[in-house]
Amino acid sequence: MTPAIETTRLCKTFDTRRAVDNVSVAVPAGAFVSVFGPNGAGKTTLLRMLVTLSRPSSGTARVAGYDVRKQADEVRARIGLVGHQPMLYPDLTLEENLRFFARLYGVEGPDARVAELLAAVGLKHRRLDQVRTFSRGMLQRAAIARALVNDPDVLFLDEPYTGLDQHAAEVLDDLVDGLVGKRTVVMVSHDLDKGFELCTHALVLARGRVVSFGAKQDLGADEFAARYRAAINAGVA
Numbered sequence: 001m002t003p004a005i006e007t008t009r010l011c012k013t014f015d016t017r018r019a020v021d022n023v024s025v026a027v028p029a030g031a032f033v034s035v036f037g038p039n040g041a042g043k044t045t046l047l048r049m050l051v052t053l054s055r056p057s058s059g060t061a062r063v064a065g066y067d068v069r070k071q072a073d074e075v076r077a078r079i080g081l082v083g084h085q086p087m088l089y090p091d092l093t094l095e096e097n098l099r100f101f102a103r104l105y106g107v108e109g110p111d112a113r114v115a116e117l118l119a120a121v122g123l124k125h126r127r128l129d130q131v132r133t134f135s136r137g138m139l140q141r142a143a144i145a146r147a148l149v150n151d152p153d154v155l156f157l158d159e160p161y162t163g164l165d166q167h168a169a170e171v172l173d174d175l176v177d178g179l180v181g182k183r184t185v186v187m188v189s190h191d192l193d194k195g196f197e198l199c200t201h202a203l204v205l206a207r208g209r210v211v212s213f214g215a216k217q218d219l220g221a222d223e224f225a226a227r228y229r230a231a232i233n234a235g236v237a
Contacts, residue, residue: 002065004029004154004184005050010059012045012208019045021208022059027201029153032185034195035203036228042208043188044158050186051081051156064153077105080147080155084162086139087146090132094123094142097131098149105150117145121175137168144175155179157187161194192228196221204228 005027012020020042027033035043048054050063052072061068064078081087088097098117102110118124121141126134134142140160147155160176161169176198179185189195196202196216202224204211212227219227 001029003027003062004031005033005061005063005186007050007061008059010046010049010061011057012042012049012054013057019208020049020056023205023208023210024059025203025210025213027184027186029184030181031200032180032198033187033201033203034199035186035188035205036190036192036195037205037211040207041205043205045208046205047156047158047186047188051079052076077150078153080150080152081158082140082143082147082156082160083158086131086143088131088139088142091130093128093130094118094134094145095127097142098145101146101149107150113149117148120148120178121145122171135168136163137165137171140164140168140172141175152183154184154186157185159188159190161189161191192225193221196224 003026005025008024010020010023011018023046035046037043045054049056049068050061052068052075055069063075066074066078068075089100092100095114095118098114099110102113107113118127121144123138123141123145126138131139131142157176160172164172180198187195187198199216201213201215202219203213204227
């Protein structure tokens with residue numbers, strides 16, 4: 001089976017600093033990959049290359065079967081991204097935002113798709129409210145709805161739990177848990193416990209290099225945490 005994501009010696013260099021250093025991984029379709037590492041490990045830089053927001057310095061990456069450099073438009077049509085900003089128009093209502101993105105992607109039956117997404121993220125009751133009135137937790141749910149509007153093959157989440165209170169995090173838990181097994185998900189996370197709980201595969205980066213990558217079933221939570229901390233303490237990061 002063709003991997004959902006495949007990188008070979010992928011690198012990104014800024015001036016003389018290599019932020020991503022020869023990353024080679026193959027992510028099976030349907031996997032939920034949690035990406036871990038300390039600040040400056042290259043997590044977000046790697047994600048930005050995979051979603052075509054940053055061009056690799058060298059190496060190759062394919063997402064949903066398409067080359068991120070040579071076939072960027074095809075990649076973008078098949079992915080969804082939830083980043084640090086919700087990427088929604090604050091003065092439009094949530095329903096207007098979702099309709100706009102549905103039409104942008106050429107989604108058939110946009111009204112039905114919008115209604116489906118509003119129900120999925122539990123925001124149907126706020127569909128006519130301007131997005132600027134939303135709490136941080138509601139914005140994250142709205143951003144996930146926006147990212148799913150084109151029914152992507154691969155969904156990228158960049159630290160989606162940042163800044164959420166306990167209730168909002170619990171609501172997001174249910175939403176993210178519902179994605180498992182339905183599409184390939186890549187989530188950058190600083191939270192070892194949360195990220196490991198959700199994932200099927202764990203990727204650890206340090207100084208832009210792969211420290212560990214594998215299926216969760218081959219690791220216990222304690223062993224994974226020990227490996228992560230050993231890499232940090234040994235100065236790999």
